[in-house]
Amino acid sequence: EIVLTQSPGTLSLSPGARATLSCRASQTVRNANLAWYQQKPGQAPRLLIFGASNRATGIPDRFSVSGSGSDFTLTISRLEPEDFAVYYCQQYGSSPVTFGQGTKLEIK
């Protein structure tokens, strides 16, 4: 199975800053079949981005993804208070689908 490694484990930034979260796969993610989710405490994950770069309904354009092959990056261009959460990447190009261990984005 494909192992996804997210870094950093924790990212401490201030509102208004730019956040860069990494997701690295143990092998090429076929067709860039990668999704990103946001999870806040006590809540279910919420789909942010699928197909490597398509924002889900209602997701603001400050969220963007770049990368290909086995290296992907989620960028939040200008952090809002509601963006502080845990972020997970997920690959669905190979079975079984797998998730990264998450990056916690916290307020500095």
Add this chain to the structure above:
Amino acid sequence: QLQLQESGPGLVKPSETLSLTCALSGGSITSTETYWGWLRQPPGKGLEWIGSIDYRGRTYDNPSLKSRVTVSADTSKNQFSLNLNSVTAADTAVYYCSRVTASGWFEDWGQGLLVTVSS
């Protein structure tokens, strides 16, 4: 708008079977090109896909769970279910049901249900 709601016991004894149900509202379990899945998240840890069922009733499960998983659907009740047998404390987690796209990402989620395995 689609809503999913998990239900089932919050406490299961070791070696027994964990059984959960996910009820759908605002959508049909027979929607074409749609899959329905179960995931879990141990306390303080990441997400793990458990298994899915598609609109034709075909099932898929994570090999890491060593064939302990059964996913089924009841179209008359517009719900689907998870059975996980021979549970241990390692199966303690929040369990989520989800609408899965045919491509494989998890579009909609239930609120989650904490299941604890303990005697």
